[in-house]
Amino acid sequence: MGSEARDIVAPKLETISRTVSNSFTKAGSFSYSISPTSTFHSPPSSLEAFRQSAKQLKPFDTKDIKVLLLENVNQTGRDILKEQGYQVEFYKSSLPEDELIEKIRDVHVVGIRSKTKLTSRVLREAKNLIVIGCFCIGTNQVDLKYAASQGIAVFNSPFSNSRSVAELVIGEIIALARQIGDRSNEMHAGTWNKVSSGSWEIRGKTLGIIGYGHIGSQLSVLAEAFGMSVIYYDVVNLMALGTAKQVSSLEDLLSGADFVTLHVPESPETKNMIGAKEIEQMKNGSYLINASRGSVVDIPALIEGMRSRKIAGAALDVYPNEPAGNGDYFNSELNTWGDDLRKLKNIILTPHIGGSTEEAQSAIGVEVASALVRYVNEGATLASVNMPEVNLRSLTMDEPNHVRVTFIHRNVPGVLRSVNKILGDHNVDKQMTDSRGEVAYLMADISDVNQNEIKAIWADLEGISACIRTRVLY
Ligand SMILES: NC(=O)C1=CN([C@@H]2O[C@H](COP(=O)(O)OP(=O)(O)OC[C@H]3O[C@@H](n4cnc5c(N)ncnc54)[C@H](O)[C@@H]3O)[C@@H](O)[C@H]2O)C=CC1
Numbered sequence: 001m002g003s004e005a006r007d008i009v010a011p012k013l014e015t016i017s018r019t020v021s022n023s024f025t026k027a028g029s030f031s032y033s034i035s036p037t038s039t040f041h042s043p044p045s046s047l048e049a050f051r052q053s054a055k056q057l058k059p060f061d062t063k064d065i066k067v068l069l070l071e072n073v074n075q076t077g078r079d080i081l082k083e084q085g086y087q088v089e090f091y092k093s094s095l096p097e098d099e100l101i102e103k104i105r106d107v108h109v110v111g112i113r114s115k116t117k118l119t120s121r122v123l124r125e126a127k128n129l130i131v132i133g134c135f136c137i138g139t140n141q142v143d144l145k146y147a148a149s150q151g152i153a154v155f156n157s158p159f160s161n162s163r164s165v166a167e168l169v170i171g172e173i174i175a176l177a178r179q180i181g182d183r184s185n186e187m188h189a190g191t192w193n194k195v196s197s198g199s200w201e202i203r204g205k206t207l208g209i210i211g212y213g214h215i216g217s218q219l220s221v222l223a224e225a226f227g228m229s230v231i232y233y234d235v236v237n238l239m240a241l242g243t244a245k246q247v248s249s250l251e252d253l254l255s256g257a258d259f260v261t262l263h264v265p266e267s268p269e270t271k272n273m274i275g276a277k278e279i280e281q282m283k284n285g286s287y288l289i290n291a292s293r294g295s296v297v298d299i300p301a302l303i304e305g306m307r308s309r310k311i312a313g314a315a316l317d318v319y320p321n322e323p324a325g326n327g328d329y330f331n332s333e334l335n336t337w338g339d340d341l342r343k344l345k346n347i348i349l350t351p352h353i354g355g356s357t358e359e360a361q362s363a364i365g366v367e368v369a370s371a372l373v374r375y376v377n378e379g380a381t382l383a384s385v386n387m388p389e390v391n392l393r394s395l396t397m398d399e400p401n402h403v404r405v406t407f408i409h410r411n412v413p414g415v416l417r418s419v420n421k422i423l424g425d426h427n428v429d430k431q432m433t434d435s436r437g438e439v440a441y442l443m444a445d446i447s448d449v450n451q452n453e454i455k456a457i458w459a460d461l462e463g464i465s466a467c468i469r470t471r472v473l474y
């Protein structure tokens with residue numbers, strides 16, 4: 001390899017974990033054009049000039065990466081992103097859609113929690129966006145398929161807040177069984193009301209868990225420790241923890257449980273999963289808890305069930321329409337039943353705090369921000385919820401003369417042949433490719449390439465008709 005190639009990759013030595021920041025020149029494709037003075041955009045006339053410009057212009061500078069963080073993403077996550085040198089814009093609440101569209105147009109990375117809806121309408125405007133971080137478990141708020149079709153990877157935190165939700169539900173089971181909310185409200189209003197009627201121990205009662213995933217199974221263990229029997233219903237057969245038993249139908253669960261708790265994702269199948277019919281199937285005097293998603297319970301049906309005393313108590317942490325931020329009024333015109341709900345006895349209403357503990361938020365911040373950095377800087381899609389999982393080990397200081405090419409493309413025949421024709425003229429040290437549905441992802445580390453060759457590789461890859469997005473890292 002000639003000295004030119006060595007020198008061209010020299011900035012990598014200092015910034016081995018950095019990436020070139022990029023911007024779109026045409027829909028769905030990437031090019032070296034971030035900074036008008038970028039070395040690759042406007043090559044310096046001599047090697048010495050390149051050395052100088054590389055020093056001054058830092059073509060691989062992560063400071064060009066723009067990040068938009070909404071919904072009060074934890075400090076841990078903010079710190080990790082800032083430490084990379086990224087420009088981080090942070091908001092405590094979510095944004096109205098029009099404002100979101102304005103903001104998202106410009107950024108490469110967006111971080112949200114459960115509230116912000118990243119629909120195809122919003123994402124269509126996000127021309128520079130390469131990755132979304134859901135700093136939570138649920139990803140129902142993002143159009144995952146559309147994002148993948150645009151080459152936008154999505155990451156979440158699959159279990160960092162599961163324990164927090166499970167503990168909240170345990171607390172609610174006891175609080176409902178003992179009517180703690182009502183007694184406390186009465187005391188706050190100055191009334192002493194010492195009663196045992198309608199108050200129960202939870203020992204010996206049956207907990208029915210709908211959705212035996214990370215949260216449901218964690219809850220199962222905690223409930224058994226309190227002396228409860230556990231039954232669960234799930235669409236897949238899952239190994240029971242402790243002495244819990246899986247039942248074969250939702251009706252079997254509803255008719256057999258004293259406490260019913262929901263831990264399913266939002267999906268077309270779970271919409272209004274608990275309505276008037278299901279409430280009718282529940283035991284008389286049983287309790288309902290929903291800390292999953294607001295769409296899962298038909299709230300007017302629940303109100304009716306509680307008024308008729310069929311349901312002795314309920315706890316809701318999630319609602320069909322949740323306010324954008326703290327201090328906002330809960331009863332919007334969309335939640336027309338809000339007043340009726342608040343007037344009921346023995347109902348605990350919490351503002352979507354299931355995952356809101358110091359431990360969970362801190363862990364989620366680290367987990368998701370790290371995944372974002374790995375993707376932006378190294379192209380790794382491990383644990384992405386919408387892209388094929390592709391990962392090559394990080395380049396080391398022993399491999400300074402490499403460039404990493406990432407190529408997201410439509411999963412159609414013949415693409416690999418075209419890619420390898422382009423890369424085949426070079427020394428491909430490592431390569432990995434995988435597909436997921438209609439989208440495929442290829443990553444390759446190439447050694448001993450000079451600046452002009454990199455530009456040519458990039459242009460040729462973009463010329464492949466199935467190309468969704470190409471990036472060149474390091
Ligand atoms: N209130 C809060 O702050 C939080 C709420 N959540 C919500 O809880 C949900 C569950 O979380 P995890 O347990 O981590 O998810 P998970 O994916 O580990 O488990 C979900 C389980 O539900 C099952 N399931 C899916 N559709 C079903 C259906 N139609 N009927 C029965 N079972 C079905 C799945 O097979 C799976 O076992 C999340 O999707 C999220 O919406 C999660 C964290 C915090």
Ligand SMILES: O=C(O)C(=O)COP(=O)(O)O
Nearest residue numbers: 113114115136137138355
């Ligand atoms: O993790 C989830 O899916 C949650 O529902 C928690 O959402 P949040 O981060 O509190 O907006």
